[in-house]
Amino acid sequence: MPSTVEKKxxxxxxxxxxxxxxxxxxxxxxxxxxxxxxxxIQAAVYELGLAPEQVVKISGIGCSSKSPNxxxxxxFGFNGLHGRMPTLVTGACFADYKIEILGISGDGDSAxxxxxxxxxxxxxxxxxxxxxxxxxxxALTKGQFSATSDQGLVLKHQGxxxxxxxxxxxxxxxxxxxxxxRAFSGDVKQMKEIFKAAISQEGTAVVDVISPCVTFNNRxxxxxxxxxxxxxxxxxxEIKHFNTKEEIEEGVEEFEPGTYKEVELQDGSYLLLRKxxxxxxPSDKAAALDILTESYKKKYFATGLxxxxxxxxxxxxxxxxxxxxxxxxxxxxxxxxxxxxxSINQDFGI
Amino acid sequence: MAVTELQSKSxxxxxxxxxxxxxxxxxxxxxxxxxxxIYRALFQMGIPxxxxxxxxxxxxxxxxxxxxxxxxxxxxxxxPYDDIVVAMNxxxxxxxxxxxxxxxxxxxxDHIMIPEGHRKDLIYYPMPIKELMKTVDVPxxxxxxxxxxxxxxxxSQVLGIELSELRRAVDHQFAKRVAVAESNFDIIKIGYExxxxxxxxxxxxxxxxxxxxxxxxxxxxxxAAGIGSLFGGLQFCSWYPITPATxxxxxxxxxxxxxxxxxxxxxxxxxxxxxEDELAAAGAALGAGWAGLRSMTSTSGPGICLMAExxxxxxxxxxxxxxxxxxRVGPSTGLPTRTAQGDLSFxxxxxxxxxxxxxxxxxxxxxxxxxAWKALDLAEHxxxxxxxxxDLDLGMNTWVTEKFEYPNTPIDRGKLIWExxxxxxxxxxxxxxxxxxxxxxxxxMGNQSPKSAYFTRxxxxxxxxxxxxxxxxxxxxxxxxxxxxxxAIEKLPKPVVxxxxxxxxxxxxxxxxxxxxxxAQAILAKxxxxxxxxxIRALPSSSEVNAFINDHDRNYVLELNRDGQLNEILMLExxxxxxxxxxxxxxxxxxxxxxxxxxxILAAEEDYA
Numbered sequence: 001m002p003s004t005v006e007k008k009x010x011x012x013x014x015x016x017x018x019x020x021x022x023x024x025x026x027x028x029x030x031x032x033x034x035x036x037x038x039x040x041i042q043a044a045v046y047e048l049g050l051a052p053e054q055v056v057k058i059s060g061i062g063c064s065s066k067s068p069n070x071x072x073x074x075x076f077g078f079n080g081l082h083g084r085m086p087t088l089v090t091g092a093c094f095a096d097y098k099i100e101i102l103g104i105s106g107d108g109d110s111a112x113x114x115x116x117x118x119x120x121x122x123x124x125x126x127x128x129x130x131x132x133x134x135x136x137x138x139a140l141t142k143g144q145f146s147a148t149s150d151q152g153l154v155l156k157h158q159g160x161x162x163x164x165x166x167x168x169x170x171x172x173x174x175x176x177x178x179x180x181x182r183a184f185s186g187d188v189k190q191m192k193e194i195f196k197a198a199i200s201q202e203g204t205a206v207v208d209v210i211s212p213c214v215t216f217n218n219r220x221x222x223x224x225x226x227x228x229x230x231x232x233x234x235x236x237x238e239i240k241h242f243n244t245k246e247e248i249e250e251g252v253e254e255f256e257p258g259t260y261k262e263v264e265l266q267d268g269s270y271l272l273l274r275k276x277x278x279x280x281x282p283s284d285k286a287a288a289l290d291i292l293t294e295s296y297k298k299k300y301f302a303t304g305l306x307x308x309x310x311x312x313x314x315x316x317x318x319x320x321x322x323x324x325x326x327x328x329x330x331x332x333x334x335x336x337x338x339x340x341x342x343s344i345n346q347d348f349g350i
Numbered sequence: 351m352a353v354t355e356l357q358s359k360s361x362x363x364x365x366x367x368x369x370x371x372x373x374x375x376x377x378x379x380x381x382x383x384x385x386x387x388i389y390r391a392l393f394q395m396g397i398p399x400x401x402x403x404x405x406x407x408x409x410x411x412x413x414x415x416x417x418x419x420x421x422x423x424x425x426x427x428x429x430p431y432d433d434i435v436v437a438m439n440x441x442x443x444x445x446x447x448x449x450x451x452x453x454x455x456x457x458x459x460d461h462i463m464i465p466e467g468h469r470k471d472l473i474y475y476p477m478p479i480k481e482l483m484k485t486v487d488v489p490x491x492x493x494x495x496x497x498x499x500x501x502x503x504x505x506s507q508v509l510g511i512e513l514s515e516l517r518r519a520v521d522h523q524f525a526k527r528v529a530v531a532e533s534n535f536d537i538i539k540i541g542y543e544x545x546x547x548x549x550x551x552x553x554x555x556x557x558x559x560x561x562x563x564x565x566x567x568x569x570x571x572x573x574a575a576g577i578g579s580l581f582g583g584l585q586f587c588s589w590y591p592i593t594p595a596t597x598x599x600x601x602x603x604x605x606x607x608x609x610x611x612x613x614x615x616x617x618x619x620x621x622x623x624x625x626e627d628e629l630a631a632a633g634a635a636l637g638a639g640w641a642g643l644r645s646m647t648s649t650s651g652p653g654i655c656l657m658a659e660x661x662x663x664x665x666x667x668x669x670x671x672x673x674x675x676x677x678r679v680g681p682s683t684g685l686p687t688r689t690a691q692g693d694l695s696f697x698x699x700x701x702x703x704x705x706x707x708x709x710x711x712x713x714x715x716x717x718x719x720x721x722a723w724k725a726l727d728l729a730e731h732x733x734x735x736x737x738x739x740x741d742l743d744l745g746m747n748t749w750v751t752e753k754f755e756y757p758n759t760p761i762d763r764g765k766l767i768w769e770x771x772x773x774x775x776x777x778x779x780x781x782x783x784x785x786x787x788x789x790x791x792x793x794x795m796g797n798q799s800p801k802s803a804y805f806t807r808x809x810x811x812x813x814x815x816x817x818x819x820x821x822x823x824x825x826x827x828x829x830x831x832x833x834x835x836x837x838a839i840e841k842l843p844k845p846v847v848x849x850x851x852x853x854x855x856x857x858x859x860x861x862x863x864x865x866x867x868x869x870a871q872a873i874l875a876k877x878x879x880x881x882x883x884x885x886i887r888a889l890p891s892s893s894e895v896n897a898f899i900n901d902h903d904r905n906y907v908l909e910l911n912r913d914g915q916l917n918e919i920l921m922l923e924x925x926x927x928x929x930x931x932x933x934x935x936x937x938x939x940x941x942x943x944x945x946x947x948x949x950x951i952l953a954a955e956e957d958y959a
Contacts, residue, residue: 020800053803056795058637069805069817076795077805078640078667080633081659087625087633088640094586094621095641096796117633120626315623322617325796326585327642328768329612331761334583334619334644336609338756344577344605345753348567350394 013049013243021046023071033185033211033226034067034133040188041102041131042071044195048243048269055100056092060085060114063140063213064106064133083114086121086130090315093126096325097316100199101128108138111147111166118168122175124315125203129195132168132208136224137217150223155216165223169306170292172206173285179205180288180307185212186229190303196241200265203311210301229301236282236291236304238274245270266311273305282308367397367422369555371434371505372449374442375498378410381438383523384498385416386748387538390519391511392420393568393750396560400426400865402747402941407593407686413442420557425872426750427865428941433555434509436501437462438479447472455553457505459497473553477504482540488533496537503541508549510556513542567753571718571744574754575648575674576601578722580609580620583761585643587622588634590653593686594742595676598648599624628653632660632673639664639671640806642766642794644726646672651680651693654700661735662701663808668781668790668831670729670764674722674738676745679939688939689742691861692911697737698889698919704828708838709737709889713846713864715751717887718744721843727762732838733792734831741910743941744862765791769799779813780804781827788834835890842888845895850880856902857883857951858931860909860916862941867908869944874951881951886916891923899927904958906951912937 011017021042026035045055052074059065061082068077080088085105093101103121110118110132121130137155138144145153145161148168153161172180179201183191191209198205212218212226220227238260242248248262248270260274273282280302281287288307295302322329373388375381382403389401400419406412419426432450437443437458444465447456452471458464460476479497488496506516516538524531576598579587589599603622610620625631631647638645649657654675664671677693679685699705708728710721721738729736772778772793778801781790790813793802804815811827812818848871859867864885871883884898899905899920907917914933921928934950936942 051798053798053800056641074800074803076793076797076803078637079805079807079809080636081663081808084629084633084660087630087660088637090623090625090630091586091588091634091637091639091643091645092641092795094638095643095794099795116626117630120630319621320618321621322612322615322619324615326619326621327794327796329585329619331583331763333612333614334585334610335757335761336581340609341581341754341756345567348569349753350396350562350564350566 012046014051016046016051018042018046020074021052021072023073024069026067026070028063028066028070029215031214032063033135033209033213034064035070036185036188037131037133037191037209037211038067038071040191040195044192044199045072047192048196048199050100050199054098055102057102057104058085058088058092059104060106060109062106062108062138064104064211065109067133068102068104083109083112084117085109086114086117086126089128090121090124090126093128094316094321095327097127097321098325103128103130105130105132107132107134107136107146107148107168111168115147115171119171119175122172122177122204122206125176125178125312127202127314127316128204129198130204130206132206133211134168134208134224135211135213135217136165136222137213139213139216143216148224149217153217153222167292167296168208169206170289173288173307176312177206177307178203178309178311181205181207181305182303183207183209184229184233184301184303185209186226187233187303190235190239193239193241194305197239197265197271197305200241200267200269201311202266203314232299232301234278234295234300234302235276236278236280236302236306237276239304240272242270242272244268248272263308278302282306285309363554364556365554366556366558367420367560369433370417370419370429370431371436372432372446373416373418373436373438373501374446375414375416375438377405377408377412377414379498380495381414381416381498383495384502385418387502387516387519387523388506388511389418389748390522390568391506391515392418392557393566394515394518395512395557396562397557398422398424398426399750402428402743404940405687413439422560423872425865425869425944427869428943430943430945436505438498438501444468453554455555457501457508475504475508475549477501478544482544486537486540496534499534499537500541503538503543504545504549507542507545508551508553510558512559513539516542565753566750568748568750569715570597570746570748571712571715571740572598572676572746573601574715574718575722575738575740575745577605577609578719578754579646579672579726580605581719581757582723582726583644584620584646584726586620586635586638586645588625588631588638588645588647589622590625590628590631590649592650592653594678594746595648595650595653595674597746598674598676628656629660632657635671635673636660636664636669639729640667640669640794642796644730645670646674646726648674648676650676650678652683654693654697658700662703662705664735665701665705665707665831666808667806668733669735670733671735672725672729672738673735674740677739677741685939687742689862689941690910690937690939691741691863692915692937694739694911694915695913695918697739706835706890707735707737708732708835708842709739710843711739711860711887711889712744713861713885713887715744715749716754719754723757724843727759728838728842730766731762731764731789732834733764733789734835739861741862765789767791767793768797769802772797772799772802780815781811781830782813783830787837788830789837839890839892842892844892845887845898846885847898848883850875850882853880853882854903855879855881856898856905857881858886858898858905858907858916858920859883860886863908863910866942866944866947870947870951873944873948879955889919891920895920896924896927899924899930902930904932905930906932906934906954908934908942908947910936910942
């Protein structure tokens with residue numbers, strides 16, 4: 001059905017065109033994996049029919065954190081401090097909980113300087129799509145090892161990396177994330193479906209995107225290179241996101257009947273998962289940890305939905321807050337009455 | 351020990367409403383509750399009184415002191431001696447007696463041994479604590495608490511604190527826990543009645559009821575600040591526990607449900623969230639401020655250190671947030687449970703590059719309330735982090751203060767604009783100075799206008815928020831921020847001046863040293879040295895500060911730190927008058943005393959004799 005696809009590209013569900021979702025021209029290196037991610041975020045938000053005004057982009061410091069400037073110009077953005085993106089999100093999320101927050105970070109941000117914030121925002125279950133643009137290297141400072149660099153990796157000015165890497169999907173799982181996925185900048189089709197599902201998810205959805213740095217860490221044997229990624233990528237399932245039940249009827253033609261699992265997401269959209277060679281059950285946390293352990297050990301690159309479960313209450317749900325945006329509540333509703341102060345004075349008085 | 355042998359033949363005249371009493375106990379034994387009952391009963395009798403808890407950084411078992419000062423003239427700052435000691439801690443008794451002058455009084459638990467012949471010039475009242483405890487049925491785990499209630503009864507009876515006021519103080523202390531109040535008061539009464547029957551008063555200290563001033567309340571600065579923030583329309587508070595700031599947020603937590611129930615929806619309009627560290631506390635408050643919530647965080651020196659990078663970001667992105675620093679003693683972990691004014695220089699310019707901040711400095715508990723709501727207004731008005739500098743003495747100790755006054759100006763959200771206002775502005779830019787006052791218009795997330803969004807960054811940016819490395823742009827941006835904050839100076843709380851009689855000498859102070867300096871001013875006046883006293887309540891310092899310094903031959907700047915930090919700042923801000931400024935500093939972790947201030951001013955005055 002090429003004609004319908006073409007039509008979709010023109011206008012989305014809310015009548016906006018792709019240019020309404022554009023960002024500034026990227027200043028990252030040509031071929032940088034992060035540019036692919038920016039494009040996919042743009043496409044995913046477009047296809048979900050979210051107005052750019054309903055999205056906020058918050059990032060840390062590094063090449064990855066520069067990227068929010070390169071998509072969704074009409075969305076508010078905040079390029080904050082190295083590793084501290086989750087702290088900004090924690091405060092901002094209470095202002096208007098209907099806004100979708102995209103948190104963009106790198107492996108330096110989330111695996112090193114801000115590892116504790118990464119784990120604690122998951123623990124709080126702040127609703128957001130938490131993206132790690134993971135290239136296994138400090139690129140903006142020109143090529144130092146990161147905490148996700150593989151053991152034995154050799155870099156020009158660094159010699160050999162002596163330490164084993166952290167796996168942020170594993171850290172996310174252990175911290176209690178209800179949505180954990182891994183994607184690859186070399187597979188934009190899968191990434192887009194994952195992003196759409198992750199945005200539809202309530203609570204913290206973590207997507208670790210292996211995103212090669214073409215300048216400092218793209219040797220064929222490096223775990224975060226295009227070559228290694230393409231040669232070893234092992235999707236855990238075929239994944240497709242649908243905005244409505246009706247869309248499934250149309251789109252499911254690609255999937256043979258009886259080969260897929262249908263999952264309804266909190267916002268009423270659907271996720272279809274089709275089993276591939278690996279028989280991975282994403283609702284099984286122990287299996288999720290196993291597959292991460294195994295893939296590192298056996299040197300294959302597991303991508304797709306690693307873990308997905310029912311969402312615990314979000315941080316906003318743990319407070320008894322009004323339905324309307326807190327940041328629009330009028331000043332007359334924010335100050336207690338004189339009678340309340342008088343009562344306090346009496347209590348403290350004689 | 352035969353008590354009669356230790357008696358002093360006191361023939362001095364009776365002293366009414368004028369003494370300092372230190373209660374020495376073991377920390378963790380519940381003595382603060384007991385001491386607060388005495389303290390509150392005195393307050394209820396209309397007598398000017400203060401209470402300071404001097405405690406170790408420890409949970410249980412170390413020596414702790416509670417100092418109650420009664421003074422009819424209203425001077426209730428710390429004094430460096432005692433008139434009365436209540437000794438419940440065997441390990442410190444002899445040390446405590448060294449603070450007592452001749453005729454001093456010591457109440458002590460009679461199982462504590464006092465060496466034969468020790469300080470015959472004191473008046474001893476042994477208290478049969480263990481014996482009296484045998485007459486009551488108290489669960490074993492409550493014995494040490496209840497022993498404290500015995501001394502409350504005994505000491506009160508001897509000094510003339512009324513039993514009915516003790517009763518009211520107990521009821522206030524235990525609020526709705528009627529049974530607990532009852533059992534505590536029973537013990538107090540046993541002590542009181544025992545003293546009535548068995549103690550012959552030999553000391554000269556008594557209290558007398560005074561006409562009650564209806565406008566006074568009793569609370570601590572942290573409670574005042576926590577509640578004041580809720581009256582300031584606080585919407586988000588992120589924090590991490592640290593002494594001595596913790597009780598501020600705890601006070602807000604206790605009241606948020608009651609005070610901040612939305613009149614329209616019945617829901618809560620303020621979020622208080624404990625986070626993983628002070629980096630996150632500052633980051634989350636910054637994120638909330640950026641997103642259009644009135645936000646704050648509260649911490650002490652070590653926490654401020656961790657917040658430094660975020661504070662620089664807030665300054666440069668022009669994001670409102672309020673940061674309370676309830677100071678303890680640094681450097682490093684320092685003395686976590688003692689007081690100082692040592693973070694001033696650090697906070698004033700915290701952040702790398704060209705950074706300067708607005709600091710509010712409350713000097714009374716009442717001002718902690720007032721500055722709490724004002725700080726939230728100032729932060730949003732000037733789109734910058736606002737610091738409020740308190741300290742442990744002001745924040746954690748209970749003070750008698752004037753009633754909180756309802757805010758006299760409406761909540762000020764500054765130039766925060768939504769869709770309609772934005773539509774009216776031609777060529778809006780987040781950092782564009784449209785009004786010429788250096789304060790740009792601000793949009794926040796959730797604004798549905800396609801023109802409202804901008805990209806906030808700590809990197810160089812132009813008036814629209816776009817990345818920019820141009821030298822002139824950078825210079826213009828920093829100078830505009832400077833202009834914006836210069837505009838704030840005369841809008842900040844003005845200094846409070848207490849004039850002497852044609853004084854040529856000025857005294858300058860800030861914060862919790864107010865009591866000590868006012869008393870010093872009175873003592874000096876009695877000695878024929880007239881002074882004017884100015885308490886600075888905000889930095890950068892205003893034209894009034896300049897005029898005060900200029901109007902005096904010399905000004906003594908009194909503060910609780912080593913380096914004379916306020917003095918240094920004043921010398922920079924009023925450099926032409928720097929020769930008129932003389933620094934006097936006191937750093938030992940305890941509140942300033944008038945005696946110290948007088949001695950040091952007199953010593954310095956010898957140079958001008």
